Amino acid sequence: MSQYQRILLIADSAMRRTAAFEQAAWLARRSGAELHMAIFDRNAIIAAAGEINSRGYADAESAWLQQRRRWLSDQAAELAGLGIRTRFEVIWAKAAAKPILDHVAEVAPDIVIKDGRYESHLRRLLFTPLDWQLLRLCPVPLMFASELSHVVPKRIVAAVDASYRTVEHDELNHRIIKQALSLSIQCDAELHLVYSMAGPNSMIDADGSRVGAIGELYASLLPTHQRNFEALAKLHSVPEDRRHFLDGQPAKTLPRFVRADHSDVLVLGSTRHSMLDRFLMGTNAEAILDAAPCSILAVKS
Template sequence: MENYKRILLIADPSMRRTVAFERAVWLARSSGAALHITLFDRNPLINLAALIDKDRAHAAIDAWLNERLVWLRGEAAELESDGLKVSTDVVWAAPVEDDVLMAIADYDPDLVVKDVHYESRVKRVLLKPLDWQLLRSCPVPLLFAHTFSHAVPSRVLAAVDASLPSKEQKAINQRVIERGLFLARQCKSEFHLLYAFIGPYTPMMPMGPAAAYLSDFYRSVEPAHRRNFTELADAYGVPIECRHFISGPAAQTIADFAREDHSDVLVIGTLRHGLVDRMLLGSTAEAILDLSPCDVLAVKN
């Protein structure tokens, strides 16, 4: 896999060097990639003022954007003095899915980097968070930087689906592993491979006669899952001590393991969703993003 050539950072509108900012800079420096920084922001009060006095509102918008552009250009100049190739852009808009996707299409990056933005439970139910939307729609690998992440990852964890996968699932497993290995080599960090097998998992088991049937079913299919996982790990030369086959519900189990294993980056795959999927409130990938204690690198099939 070739090094990154173009990295797009979605900057925080607070005009500060966040974890995502530092992560994007480090990746650009280590890979030799060009870094483009886009900052989306707007002031709703100025939007309201435009209903009364458009000319003064336009002047206020220009001043608002110029303040952010001056900050970005100052940061870019500092980075360029260290040898990085940096470009900047400021957009008068709240960062919404369409605006971010347009920026991605315009720049055509190999990687997008963004801070994780946590929403309240109520907002997540009533309104899809931007991070969730981008998980589903971003056409290139997307790195969500966690608030408490280390500057340079020392442990990369790739989570795969080793069930009886379709052709599509095999392809996404391959991309997840290859992206994880690439990042681990670039960071000179450990690489670990994980599969969360759904059962048997006691808290999820029903009571009564169905429990025995499901327990027998899980035991009957587990060997096939283990073989699939072993074949995946063998194909990429993952050491035995870096392979983890564990039981439990996918999102919580993966997030818990990442926390206990002190992982710095969790690599996951996201499949393209149809209309029915888009109508649902969430997916495993979205749940993992909410629960993960570390950076999440989402790879599209």
């Protein structure tokens, strides 16, 4: 049985079949999951007019929502012809964290799929304040689909934290790998495992020089990190040629790696004390998530 029984798509309020739409539809068809499509939209002009003339407000709101329901209904009919079970809903609310998270709690999906904001001239994803809130608060795996990735992923990269071997770290790493593995099975994609060791040298010297006490400290830490990483890889039967131990700050090394590897999905942990929070929040987070030329799948512990 597939791990995906219910997929929630945060559909485009402009009524376009975006990268997230195509990704969610394909995954629902492949896994046999039910696809829930939801549009969150609230027209500011209609809302403002309602403050002046409440009599026509209800009709204007209804017409606005009905247009989007018709579009979703048309998409649902087309997807039904492909054997995809669907439900859809239009919520009169600004696309903000609370209404989306409330809907996630109501639908209880196995994964949420949403578009990242795409800028063609930058060739990258730009994450909005809403995206950051959802990354931190969404209780289920959350994918930001990229127009730069294949609809059917061919290479999936699971980024783990091998700096420590504690129950908390192991649990999150296992969840990351499990999600990456489930997705790779559905897509018949290659699964790669990567860890980027942000050693003391890279934290102090951008050039990564290893001299004096810094070099000695790095040399003493390296074997432990390597053993932890190899233990994770062996536990999950990741082939040796798909294990990648990188040296440097994840904000620089991971985008560079997924670009060179032509990866389609980068799977990261997203909880306090995880790799994402410890290494990536703030400017580092913006650097890796905006620079990675692929879809991002965030996994909560």
